[in-house]
Amino acid sequence: MKYVDEYRDPELIKATAREITALVEKSGRLFRIMEVCGGHTHSIYRFGLEQLLPPAIELIHGPGCPVCILPMERVDEGMAIAADKRVILTAYGDMMRVPGHQGSALQLKARGLDIRMVYSPLDALKLAQINPEREVVFFAIGFETTAPATALTVLKARELGLTNFTAFVNHVTVIPPMRAVLDDPKLQLDGFIGPGHVATVIGASSYEEIVRDYKKPVIVSGFEPLDIMQSILMLLRQLSAGEARLENQYSRVVPFAANPVASQVLAEVFELRDSFEWRGLGSIANSAVKLREAFSQYDAEVRFAHLLAAYHRQFELSSGPSTAAHEAPCGDVLKGLMKPKSCPFFGKECSPENPVGALMVSSEGACAAYYNYARDKQTVITNGN
Amino acid sequence: MCLAIPGKIESFVDAEERMAVADISGVKRQVSVDLLRREDETLKVGDWVLIHVGFAMSKISESQAKEQLEILTMLGEAQKAMEEIQDLEVC
Numbered sequence: 001m002k003y004v005d006e007y008r009d010p011e012l013i014k015a016t017a018r019e020i021t022a023l024v025e026k027s028g029r030l031f032r033i034m035e036v037c038g039g040h041t042h043s044i045y046r047f048g049l050e051q052l053l054p055p056a057i058e059l060i061h062g063p064g065c066p067v068c069i070l071p072m073e074r075v076d077e078g079m080a081i082a083a084d085k086r087v088i089l090t091a092y093g094d095m096m097r098v099p100g101h102q103g104s105a106l107q108l109k110a111r112g113l114d115i116r117m118v119y120s121p122l123d124a125l126k127l128a129q130i131n132p133e134r135e136v137v138f139f140a141i142g143f144e145t146t147a148p149a150t151a152l153t154v155l156k157a158r159e160l161g162l163t164n165f166t167a168f169v170n171h172v173t174v175i176p177p178m179r180a181v182l183d184d185p186k187l188q189l190d191g192f193i194g195p196g197h198v199a200t201v202i203g204a205s206s207y208e209e210i211v212r213d214y215k216k217p218v219i220v221s222g223f224e225p226l227d228i229m230q231s232i233l234m235l236l237r238q239l240s241a242g243e244a245r246l247e248n249q250y251s252r253v254v255p256f257a258a259n260p261v262a263s264q265v266l267a268e269v270f271e272l273r274d275s276f277e278w279r280g281l282g283s284i285a286n287s288a289v290k291l292r293e294a295f296s297q298y299d300a301e302v303r304f305a306h307l308l309a310a311y312h313r314q315f316e317l318s319s320g321p322s323t324a325a326h327e328a329p330c331g332d333v334l335k336g337l338m339k340p341k342s343c344p345f346f347g348k349e350c351s352p353e354n355p356v357g358a359l360m361v362s363s364e365g366a367c368a369a370y371y372n373y374a375r376d377k378q379t380v381i382t383n384g385n
Numbered sequence: 386m387c388l389a390i391p392g393k394i395e396s397f398v399d400a401e402e403r404m405a406v407a408d409i410s411g412v413k414r415q416v417s418v419d420l421l422r423r424e425d426e427t428l429k430v431g432d433w434v435l436i437h438v439g440f441a442m443s444k445i446s447e448s449q450a451k452e453q454l455e456i457l458t459m460l461g462e463a464q465k466a467m468e469e470i471q472d473l474e475v476c
Contacts, residue, residue, distance in 0.1 A: 007452060007456075008455075008459075039388050042460055042462075043456070043460065046459065046460055046461075047459075092438070092469075093465070093469050117469070119438065119439060119469040119470050120416075120438045120439025120440070121438065121439070122415075122417065122439045123439070142438075145389075145437050145442070146437060146438050148420055148440065148442075149417075149437060149438045149439065149440045152417060152419050152420070152440065197388065197389050197435070197437070197442075200389075200435065200442050200443045201442065223388070223456050223460075224452065224456055252446075252449060253435070253443065253445060253449060255443075259420060259442070259443070260423065261419065261420045261421070261422055261423060262420050262442075265419075265420075363460070363461065363462065363465075
């Protein structure tokens with residue numbers, strides 16, 4: 001199918017790269033561009049796009065990978081809940097290997113906790129239905145892409161009258177961390193490649209506030225190699241012309257407006273937390289959601305408050321074990337202040353098989369992407385072309 | 386989890402058409418189509434959708450579906466997604 005192949009056509013990609021190089025040479029300056037989404041990071045490394053770009057363009061890998069930004073304390077809290085013998089803890093596959101202080105969900109499962117991987121929160125709901133004597137807890141993570149799924153599942157639990165289903169909500173929102181990196185004086189960014197799929201929920205228009213408040217261009221981008229190259233070119237054209245606008249390169253999938261049903265469901269079920277701790281970025285105001293009080297019977301943080309309080313008492317007493325994960329500079333990598341390969345743990349103590357930090361866990365984490373593709377420069381686009 | 390996988394709507398499960406059976410690369414599984422209940426857009430059998438964690442998030446064209454499946458395959462995500470989808474049959 002011609003339509004599809006175009007997005008991977010090496011000639012088109014190289015032609016775009018030439019245009020980018022020409023613009024960069026003409027401007028004679030450096031460009032620092034952040035791709036927020038881990039899916040874009042994965043694609044950039046997979047297709048070796050960095051090698052096609054002139055050195056004056058620096059791609060900074062942003063905080064758009066939900067498992068990568070989840071602090072260890074939240075993992076620990078989930079495991080503290082799972083330690084209750086009545087509990088079946090359910091989580092997405094990506095969550096299973098994220099290290100907490102006591103180990104990852106996978107390691108704790110091997111030690112006897114009942115932790116199960118699910119593809120969808122609806123699978124967790126099904127588990128609750130067929131195990132009425134157990135407490136089924138769903139470890140909910142993700143940006144606005146997965147938050148509506150959790151919200152609808154909670155609504156369904158209420159509709160079914162289930163009393164043994166709760167969600168441990170760790171949903172975050174995409175705009176506040178973009179503001180946080182722009183507010184960081186150490187990080188001078190010129191513009192963003194905006195996440196694509198999350199915008200099918202929040203709409204491309206959500207990024208307008210970044211353009212308005214910070215005068216930085218945002219290009220909502222697809223995931224194909226040509227999509228990303230085109231988005232970089234669109235950014236450079238704006239920057240060269242001294243403009244800062246929102247453009248939607250991915251309009252074949254992403255609408256300008258938010259999905260109205262998703263917005264309504266999110267507003268009904270969730271409310272903003274005052275603040276939420278992001279691994280590497282620290283506490284960010286209004287950057288995450290929790291269940292509204294009307295849904296407190298489905299809130300694992302309410303139902304298992306005693307277990308969480310016990311965990312925190314213990315954690316404070318021991319002030320947390322000192323582990324490699326504490327010393328690893330994941331935060332600097334997340335903020336783009338350090339490249340994955342510059343980390344002293346990279347490829348040594350920390351690898352996708354034995355991740356020390358979460359950036360090495362998910363294929364969307366910058367370290368895992370770099371480890372899997374960029375080390376030996378295996379790429380599709382540049383090989384043999 | 387963050388990259389959507391395309392599926393084709395095969396049938397609706399309930400009278401209200403809130404759950405559907407989708408064909409995801411040959412694997413049939415139930416997905417919620419709650420988020421696509423919009424006045425300006427009716428979903429029907431044969432339509433392609435982008436699916437996130439068991440929920441259809443947006444309607445797409447067949448060529449977009451193919452494009453998305455290919456990019457997932459190239460990123461090594463398609464196999465992972467399919468394994469996760471299949472896993473649920475056991476639980």
